[in-house]
Amino acid sequence: MELHVTSEINCLCYFVVLAMLLMPFLSELQLKELEREGISGIDLCGNCVVVYPGTFSVFRSGAKNRFPSSALIKNIYRKNSSMVGDFLFIPPFRLFKISVQQLTSEISW
Secondary structure, rough: OOOOOOOOOOOOOOOOOOEEEOOOOOOOHHHHHHHOOOOEEEOOOOOOEEEOOEEEEEEEEOOOOOOOOOOOOOOOOOHHHHHHHHOOOOOOOHOOOHHHHHHHHHHOO
């Protein structure tokens, strides 16, 4: 009588992609709306809501708007403003494989 033991290890690897909004200023009303929708948001004034659905949520508001004035961008396809769009088109898996210097050289004009 022979006994054959076969063991297989199946690994299910997956990534959880969570949205995060970064803005110069987010009001308390906007932060509450983001939290309700399950989206994290951080502003440059110190206000934030960080949401990991089903696990935890962090909410901080009350900081004043340090950027009350704004100016129109003359052309979104030129110079510094175009770098944001260029960055968004880089596949996420490449961001873990290249250095900051390589990334900067790819999106700089």
